[in-house]
Amino acid sequence: MPYVSTHDGLDLAYERSGGGTPALLIHANGFCKEMWRPVSRPLIGLDQVAVDQRGHGWSAVGLPPFDWWDLARDLLAVVATLGLSEPRIGVGHSSGGAALAMAEILRPGTWDRLVLIEPITFPGPFGRNEDHPLVIGAGRRRDVFDDRDQALASYRGRGPFARWTDEALALYVEHAFHDGGDGLRHLACRPDTEAEFYRMATAHGAWDRLGEIRCPVTVVVGTDSGSHPPAFAEALAAQFGVGHFVSIPDGTHFVPMEQPEAIAEVIRGVIGDVGHRMAPTGDR
Numbered sequence: 001m002p003y004v005s006t007h008d009g010l011d012l013a014y015e016r017s018g019g020g021t022p023a024l025l026i027h028a029n030g031f032c033k034e035m036w037r038p039v040s041r042p043l044i045g046l047d048q049v050a051v052d053q054r055g056h057g058w059s060a061v062g063l064p065p066f067d068w069w070d071l072a073r074d075l076l077a078v079v080a081t082l083g084l085s086e087p088r089i090g091v092g093h094s095s096g097g098a099a100l101a102m103a104e105i106l107r108p109g110t111w112d113r114l115v116l117i118e119p120i121t122f123p124g125p126f127g128r129n130e131d132h133p134l135v136i137g138a139g140r141r142r143d144v145f146d147d148r149d150q151a152l153a154s155y156r157g158r159g160p161f162a163r164w165t166d167e168a169l170a171l172y173v174e175h176a177f178h179d180g181g182d183g184l185r186h187l188a189c190r191p192d193t194e195a196e197f198y199r200m201a202t203a204h205g206a207w208d209r210l211g212e213i214r215c216p217v218t219v220v221v222g223t224d225s226g227s228h229p230p231a232f233a234e235a236l237a238a239q240f241g242v243g244h245f246v247s248i249p250d251g252t253h254f255v256p257m258e259q260p261e262a263i264a265e266v267i268r269g270v271i272g273d274v275g276h277r278m279a280p281t282g283d284r
Contacts, residue, residue, distance in 0.1 A: 001058055004051075004081045006074050012051055013058035014078065020045040021274060022084035023267075024075060026096030028254075029120075029201075030138070030194045032057035034175035036091075038167050038260035045271055046089070051078055053096065055193040057175065064196045065128070068204040071095065072102035079110060087112035087274050091267060093256050095120050095197065102206050104213045113270045114213070117220040117263065118228045118253050121236065126205040129198075138195035143187040144180075148173050151185060160254055168257035210239035216273070217243040220266055222251025222258075 003011040015033055023046045025036040033050035034057075040048050052059040053071060062070075079088065090100035090111045097119025104110050129135065145151040151173045155161040161169060177185040217240040221233040228236070230247055237243035248255050248262045256263050 003059075004078050006054070006070075006077050008062065008070065010054055010060040010062050010074075012054060012060070012074055012078065014049055014051045016047070016049050016082075018044070018046050018048045020047055021087055021089060021271065022047045022049065022079075022082075023089040023091060024078065024084075024100070025050040026075065026090070026092040026099055027051075027053065027056070028094030028096055029053075029197045030056070030176075030189050031093075031172065032176045032188060034171050035168065035257060037171060038165065039091075039256055039263045039267070042261070042264050043267060043271070047084070049078065049082065049084070051075070053099070055197065056189045058188070061190075061193055066193075066196050066200050068095070068098060068197075068200055068206075069102055069106070071099035072106055075099055075103045076107055076110065089113045089115070089267075089270060089274060091115040091117075092119065093117040094253065095201070097121075098201075098204070098206060101210065101213060101217075102204065104215065105206065105209050108212070108214065111215050113215060113274055114217045115220060115267055115270055116217060117256060118222070118225060119219070119236075120201050121206050121210060121239075122202065123207045124205065125202075127203055128200060129202045132198055132202070134198040134201075135195045138191050138198055141187070141191045141194065143191050145177070145185045147185060148177075151177065160252070163250075163252060163258040164254065165257065165260065168260070172257075207239065210236075211241060214241045218266060218270060219243060219245040220248065220255070220263065221245060222248050222253060222255040224250060224252050225255075227253050 092100040097116035237245040
């Protein structure tokens with residue numbers, strides 16, 4: 001498996017497929033790069049690079065506290081190390097969306113277009129949050145199962161997994177877990193790691209800097225989202241220099257795993273727009 005080294009010496013795992021316009025695909029907290037496969041499969045014309053964020057999948061963890069600006073710096077390292085040419089597209093879900101936006105703040109011009117699916121960027125007050133329900137829930141998460149079948153049975157049709165496709169759930173059980181030396185299946189992103197990322201999710205303060213992002217931004221939300229209702233999505237999109245939002249009917253915060261075809265369709269529109277803007281005048 002290929003890796004990229006970060007500014008602070010961590011190894012990040014990635015997978016790459018296709019060819020054409022470079023596109024980084026960045027997953028949410030608690031997940032892994034393989035979750036993008038149902039979304040990316042129907043896409044053509046993209047050099048797709050899906051990355052395990054630090055602390056997830058096969059990437060190294062580092063030491064807490066986890067500064068979300070380091071997630072952004074990680075993506076800048078990926079772009080530089082792989083020599084990804086322009087134009088570049090960033091597609092991110094939840095923490096992955098925030099990381100892409102923050103990378104653009106740190107290095108303007110990194111992205112030509114951003115697709116941010118329910119990004120974790122909210123107005124203040126900013127600071128570490130010990131008592132958020134997601135922190136508490138992550139700390140209580142079961143992280144060891146006897147085998148894949150037991151994990152599948154535990155998740156199928158329940159809680160945040162209730163609307164997931166069978167393929168998405170199978171990918172999660174296969175790739176977000178590792179085989180342990182004890183013969184059991186262990187979550188790759190440990191509960192304490194996931195909880196620590198949630199504690200720091202309200203500390204990065206990127207909301208107040210979103211106006212610095214000048215590339216076009218598409219904010220994608222599910223109409224049944226508990227974190228990004230349509231009114232907030234509209235306000236979020238308005239924070240960007242050029243932003244608009246798309247609502248996916250019947251989608252929740254986990255809409256990429258519920259309706260991968262709908263997310264792929266949004267990305268196809270962005271590919272077409274980038275191609276149109278970059279084409280020679282005579283070809284328009």
